[in-house]
Amino acid sequence: MNEKTTNKMNNVGRPSAPNQAESASEQIESASKHPTFTGNKALQINEPLLYEVGSIGQTGVDIATPRDIKTNRLGGLDRTTEIGLYGLSEPETMRHYVRLSQKNFAIDMAMYPLGSCTMKHNPRINEKIARLPGLADVHPLQPQQTVTGAIEVIETLAEWLMKLTGMAAVAMSPKAGAHGELCGMMAIEAALRARYEQGSETKKRTKVLIPESAHGTNPATAVFVGYQVVTIKTRDDGTVDPKDIKAALNDEIAAIMLTNPNTCGLFERDIMEIADAVHDAGAFFYCDGANFNAIMGRAKPGDLGVDAMHINLHKTFSTPHGGGGPGAGPVVLSEALAKFAPVPFVKRQGDRVTLVEHTENTASFGRMTAFHGQMGMNTRALAYILSHGQDGIKQAAEDAVLNANYIKAKLKDVMTPAFEEQSAGFKRPAMHEALFTDDFLKDTGITTLDFAKAMIDEGFHPMTMYFPLVVHGAMLIEPTESESKASLDLFIATMRDLALSAKNKQTNRFLGAPFHAPMKRLDETLAARKPILKWQKPQPQAEAAE
Amino acid sequence: MRYLPHSPQDRETMLAAIGVNSIDDLFAEIPQSVRIKDGFGLPNHATELEVDRYFRKQSDKNLAASGAAFFIGGGAYRHHVPATVDHLIQRSEFLTAYTPYQPEISQGTLQTLFEFQTQVAQLYDMEIANASMYDGSTGTGEAVLMAHRATKRKKAIVSGGVHPQYIEVIENLSDFGSKQVVKLPATPQALGKAEIEKIIAQLDTETSCVVVQTPNFFGELSDFTALADAVHAVKALLIVVVTEIVSLGAVKAPGTMGADIVVGEGQSIGVGLNFGGPYVGLFATTKKLLRQMPGRVCGQTVDADGKRGFVLTMSTREQHIRREKATSNICTNAGLCTLAFTIHMALLGEVGLRKMAMSSHNGAVALAERLAKINNIDVLTTSFFNEFTIRLNGHNANDIVNALAAQNILAGLPVSRLLPHGDNDNLLIIAVTETNTDEDFDLLETALKGAMA
Numbered sequence A: 001m002n003e004k005t006t007n008k009m010n011n012v013g014r015p016s017a018p019n020q021a022e023s024a025s026e027q028i029e030s031a032s033k034h035p036t037f038t039g040n041k042a043l044q045i046n047e048p049l050l051y052e053v054g055s056i057g058q059t060g061v062d063i064a065t066p067r068d069i070k071t072n073r074l075g076g077l078d079r080t081t082e083i084g085l086y087g088l089s090e091p092e093t094m095r096h097y098v099r100l101s102q103k104n105f106a107i108d109m110a111m112y113p114l115g116s117c118t119m120k121h122n123p124r125i126n127e128k129i130a131r132l133p134g135l136a137d138v139h140p141l142q143p144q145q146t147v148t149g150a151i152e153v154i155e156t157l158a159e160w161l162m163k164l165t166g167m168a169a170v171a172m173s174p175k176a177g178a179h180g181e182l183c184g185m186m187a188i189e190a191a192l193r194a195r196y197e198q199g200s201e202t203k204k205r206t207k208v209l210i211p212e213s214a215h216g217t218n219p220a221t222a223v224f225v226g227y228q229v230v231t232i233k234t235r236d237d238g239t240v241d242p243k244d245i246k247a248a249l250n251d252e253i254a255a256i257m258l259t260n261p262n263t264c265g266l267f268e269r270d271i272m273e274i275a276d277a278v279h280d281a282g283a284f285f286y287c288d289g290a291n292f293n294a295i296m297g298r299a300k301p302g303d304l305g306v307d308a309m310h311i312n313l314h315k316t317f318s319t320p321h322g323g324g325g326p327g328a329g330p331v332v333l334s335e336a337l338a339k340f341a342p343v344p345f346v347k348r349q350g351d352r353v354t355l356v357e358h359t360e361n362t363a364s365f366g367r368m369t370a371f372h373g374q375m376g377m378n379t380r381a382l383a384y385i386l387s388h389g390q391d392g393i394k395q396a397a398e399d400a401v402l403n404a405n406y407i408k409a410k411l412k413d414v415m416t417p418a419f420e421e422q423s424a425g426f427k428r429p430a431m432h433e434a435l436f437t438d439d440f441l442k443d444t445g446i447t448t449l450d451f452a453k454a455m456i457d458e459g460f461h462p463m464t465m466y467f468p469l470v471v472h473g474a475m476l477i478e479p480t481e482s483e484s485k486a487s488l489d490l491f492i493a494t495m496r497d498l499a500l501s502a503k504n505k506q507t508n509r510f511l512g513a514p515f516h517a518p519m520k521r522l523d524e525t526l527a528a529r530k531p532i533l534k535w536q537k538p539q540p541q542a543e544a545a546e
Numbered sequence B: 001m002r003y004l005p006h007s008p009q010d011r012e013t014m015l016a017a018i019g020v021n022s023i024d025d026l027f028a029e030i031p032q033s034v035r036i037k038d039g040f041g042l043p044n045h046a047t048e049l050e051v052d053r054y055f056r057k058q059s060d061k062n063l064a065a066s067g068a069a070f071f072i073g074g075g076a077y078r079h080h081v082p083a084t085v086d087h088l089i090q091r092s093e094f095l096t097a098y099t100p101y102q103p104e105i106s107q108g109t110l111q112t113l114f115e116f117q118t119q120v121a122q123l124y125d126m127e128i129a130n131a132s133m134y135d136g137s138t139g140t141g142e143a144v145l146m147a148h149r150a151t152k153r154k155k156a157i158v159s160g161g162v163h164p165q166y167i168e169v170i171e172n173l174s175d176f177g178s179k180q181v182v183k184l185p186a187t188p189q190a191l192g193k194a195e196i197e198k199i200i201a202q203l204d205t206e207t208s209c210v211v212v213q214t215p216n217f218f219g220e221l222s223d224f225t226a227l228a229d230a231v232h233a234v235k236a237l238l239i240v241v242v243t244e245i246v247s248l249g250a251v252k253a254p255g256t257m258g259a260d261i262v263v264g265e266g267q268s269i270g271v272g273l274n275f276g277g278p279y280v281g282l283f284a285t286t287k288k289l290l291r292q293m294p295g296r297v298c299g300q301t302v303d304a305d306g307k308r309g310f311v312l313t314m315s316t317r318e319q320h321i322r323r324e325k326a327t328s329n330i331c332t333n334a335g336l337c338t339l340a341f342t343i344h345m346a347l348l349g350e351v352g353l354r355k356m357a358m359s360s361h362n363g364a365v366a367l368a369e370r371l372a373k374i375n376n377i378d379v380l381t382t383s384f385f386n387e388f389t390i391r392l393n394g395h396n397a398n399d400i401v402n403a404l405a406a407q408n409i410l411a412g413l414p415v416s417r418l419l420p421h422g423d424n425d426n427l428l429i430i431a432v433t434e435t436n437t438d439e440d441f442d443l444l445e446t447a448l449k450g451a452m453a
C-alpha cells in the first residue's frame, strides 16, 4: 500500500462502502489478507469510531420531557453552538462496544504475566457487592449517620491492612499506588518539617535515596514533594547493598524509597540493616509495596522497619485493573508518621464511627483528594480479603511465589535468568516474579520486543518488557497465584518453543509479529511525531486527496 | 480456597521441579526473626455466601440515594446511568485488562480512550484532552502545577467559588518549593462579577494561573471571557474547573471563554455516586501546552498494514520514561470509569445530553421558585444550572438536614460541612437532576416548611 493511500484511509476514517478506500489493484493484492467482502474475519469484526457510526441526531436514552418553566436561569450563558457529540441507539451502542471489547486481551481469557502488575483473578462476587445500593448509591456528603455501614467497611478494611502489615495507622484516601507514594512522602515531609519547626533539627533535609531499579513513579513522586533524587545502584545480585546506602546517608537525606520485594522479583535481604541505618541517620523508610502479594501473610513490613508503604488494592487485593484503573493506594504508616495522616480518616468512639474531614486539632498534613477515596475499590478489596481469610492470604502468597519459581526453574536452561551467575553457590529463589534478560537472544537479531510480540500470537499477554532498567532487555514474568499447573505448563512449553526458535534464528516468527492479532505492529513513532489525539470531522473528499 | 487452583499434589510436584524441599525454602530470604508463625488472630477464609451476607448487612445500614428524596450535589451528582453502561463495563475484556501497553491486543481500550478524549475536548471546547486523571480534585491540583511549569512562576490565585475540598488539594500539592496560593473569600455574596474584578486587580507578572469554577461551589454561573483576557495580558493561564459535567449540555463551554486548562469531574456521566470514588478526572488544554500536560494520552497511528489504530503516545512526558523529570507521577488512572463515561455519553449523544441538562436545569428552576416562597428562605443564587444556595434564616442548615434525613429526605449540602469557619451555618446547597420527581419536590417543600415553622 503506498503512502498516499495510507493517508487517505486515515483521514476519511470509515469508508462509506466496504473497501471503498482501497483501489481495485489493492483489493486484489489484499484479497489474500482479507478474503471477505466486508473485510471482517468471522468473529473479528472491524469497528469504526463512534464518530463514524453515530450521528449528532441519534440518541440511545429516553429522557422525560423537561418541566415547563417561564424563563431559564442560565444568565445568558446558554450553549448556543453545536457541541459536536455523536450518539447511537441502544442496540448500536451495545454492538459498538462489544465489538471493541473483543479486540482486547484480558485475564479472564488467558495468562497475563505482566510483571509488577499482579494480574490475578478478579472474583465476580466483588463486583456484585460493590454494587449494593447502600454502598454504591450513597453520596460522600450525606449526613454521616446515614452511611455508618459504609464507614465501617472502610474501618474494617483499614484494620486488616494494619494487621497484615503490622503498622500503626493507614491512610485510606489515596487513589492509586503513585498517589499513595505521594501520601507517604508527604507524611514524611510533614514529620521532618515538624522536627525542623520544633528546632530539634536545624538543617532541612532535601534529598531522597532511590535505587535505580525503582519504578518511575518513585522518583517522580519524590520530586513532586520537592526532593532531589539520589540514585543508588543495584549490586550484582539484583539487590541494594547496605554499604551503598550507608555511604549515601547524611543529614540531608529525608528518606529512602525502596521497593520490597524489589522490581527484580527479589527480597531485599538486607532490608533490616538498611532500615536501621536509615533511622540512625534520622531519615525515614518509604517502602513501595506494589509487590506485597509475595509476602502477605508471611512477613509484616512493620517488622522490617518500614515507616510508610502503599498497597495497590488493584494488584494485591484484586480490584479489577479496568483497562488502566481505577486503582486504590492505601498507605500504612508507622507510629512516627501516624499522626500526620491525611484527612479524612475514620474515628471510632464506642459503637460510633465517624469520618474526620477537617485538619483542625490534628497534625494531619492535609487532604489528598475531594471526598473519601476509592470506596468502590475498598469494598472489592475487603470482599477479596474476607473470602481468603488469613489462611487464604498466606496460601495465595505462597502459590504466587511457587508459580514464579516454577517458571524460572523450567525456563532457566533456555532463557537467561537475571542475576543467576552472580549469586555464586547459593541459587536465590525469586519471589512472585521471575526476571530474565535478553542474553539468550544475543546474535539472533531478535529483541525482547520481538519475543514479546511473538507471545501474543501464541495467545499470551507478554510479560513486562524493558523494566526494571537494571538488566538488559528485561523480561519480568509474574504469573500470580491464579494460574493452574496446567496453565503454567502450557506457558512454559510455549516459552521454551519460542526460545529455541529464537536460538535457531527462525526470525520470521518474531520480526513483524504479531501476525494473528487484530492489528499488526503499530507505528508509535508516527503517533508521537504527528499527534492526532481526537477525532476530527473529515475534510470533503476533494481536499483530502491533496 | 476457591480462587487457588493448585492441589497439594501439584504443589509437591512443583517444589520438586524447583529442587527445594518445602515452600519455606522459597521464603528463606526473609529474616528468621520476622517470619510470621501463627497468623494474625484474624478470621480464616469465608464462603461466597458469607461474604455476600456481610456486605448486605453493611449496605442495609445506609440510606441509599435511591431510597430517599435526594438533593445533594457539591461535586458529586446523582444521575440515571443506563443499564447498558454497567453491563458493558463488566465485560471481561474491559474489566480484566490493564493499561494498553501492547496496542495490538488492546485496541478496545485504546479506541474508547480516543473516543473519550474527543468527547471531553468537545464538551470543554478545547483542543486536546488526556486519557483521565484520578478525579476532578486531583486533576485540579495537577493543573496548577502544570501552569507553574509552563509559566515558570509559582503563584496561583484561587477563586472562593472553587469547591473547598479542591482548594484543599491545591494547597496540599503547593506545600513544597515555595509555591503560593492566594485564596479569595468563599461566600456567595463575594463571588461573581465582584470577585472577577478583584482577581483582575491582583494579577501581576508573578501570577502563574487563576483558578475559577463554573457553576461555582454555590451553584452560580459566571462568564470568564473578560477574565481570560486579563489573565493572558500578564501571560498567566486561566484554569476553569467544572464539577458538574452535565452543565456543559446547557451552558457555554470554558474553552469558548478562553480557558487554557479545563479540568473537572466526570462522575455524573456513567459512574455513579460510590460514596466518593472511584470517579473520573477530565483534563483538557491547548495544543501549545501538550508537552506540559500530565497523564496518559491516546493517539492515532497506523499498523504495518497501513490500517488505522491507536496507541498510548507522547509518553516522554511520563514517569516510566522521564522518571524525576516527568510532568506527573500518575500511572494507573481512572480506566474503567473513562469507559463508563464514554459509553454513557455515546448513548446520550448531543440530543440526549442537552435534554438531560435541560431536565436538570428546569427542575432546579422549578424547585428554586417553590422554595423561594417559603417563609424565611431566601434563594441566594441568581443564575445557575442545577444547583443553588438557599439561606434558612434563623436556622442551622446542618440541624435541618439531619432532621430531614430521619424522614428519608437528603435535603442538600450544608455549606458548613465543607466550610466550617465561615458565617454560613444557615446556608444550604440544593442540587436537582433529571432523577428528581415532583413527589420529591413535594416532600422537600413540606418538610422544609415544617422544619422552618
Ligand SMILES: Cc1ncc(COP(=O)(O)O)c(C=O)c1O
Residues within 6 Å of the ligand: A116, A117, A176, A177, A178, A179, A215, A217, A259, A263, A288, A290, A291, A312, A327, A328, A329, B330, B331, B332
Ligand atoms: C513497583 C511499582 N511501584 C508503583 C507503581 C504505581 O502504582 P499505580 O499504577 O497504582 O499508581 C507500580 C505500578 O504501576 C509499580 O509496579
